[in-house]
Amino acid sequence: MATKHQPYSVFSNQDIPKSADVKVGIVVSEWNGDITEKLFQGAYTTLLENGVSKNNIFIYKVPGAFELPLACKMLINKNTIDGVIAIGVVIQGETKHFDYVCQGTTQGLMQCQLDTLKPISFCLLTDQNKQQSIDRSGGKYGNKGIESAITCLKMIHFIKNL
Template sequence: MATSTKSLSEFSSKNITDISSKKFAIVVSEWNEDVTEALYSGAFQTLIQHGAKKENISRKNVPGSFELSLGAQWCAQDETIDAVICLGCVIQGETRHFDFICDAVAQGITQVGLKYNKPVIFGVLTPDNQQQALDRAGGKHGNKGDEAAITAVKMLGF
């Protein structure tokens, strides 16, 4: 989580494992595309910087954040995939729709990881407004995509 003293792109180098032979799936929501593309870029570059091979990183798009869980499940059931990273952005609106979507996505992604016994990472922003999203997608608070990718790497070293 970003705070006034810590960026999403800052992390400890503890538990960094060799990922040169690991395969990753990145599932990206098309909704709020300007934000999710920045999250994807951060995640992809972080994996490459830590030793992943480009050919071992696959990208799958889903229409919105609600669909991340099923997209993650389809990727996780592939036994060659070592970790799945889910990237999305749900911006608070005037209705309770935000609460239902965020809760369903968090629960769904969690269940996929438990079902397939592999890292399935929640890289979904839940900001109050567009500016907060941009600030966390490569802006002043770093990039949640970086954080999601390094979380996958660290979980593979668990």
């Protein structure tokens, strides 16, 4: 008997406020581009489906995941952005490089949020192998780009309504 794969985490896509006036940046890592492109497409389509105008979506590419925090902070500081989706993929290799990149990127994105008081939606896959990343970028466990876009919109509206 076949079983249906379910995402490991369950999120609500209910009650997403329409977002015509919202400005969102998307910063995408070029490393593992076949996977980050699928995550980007999921995020971009979700923003459009929830009312964000194409003119209010600002897309930038960076070489790798480690560059995401700086790019997000510069994007927020130079533009009137309400929130950012940071997209990257780091796949475990044979050295500790994976640990340093994942930890540095994660801490950098959190610090950027706290410094700028703007939400940065965390769409950084940190998987043990490429198949796990494929499964989370439109495969059997969904698309984390979609989840990240929904999270970003919800946080933008949370902040605007405080």
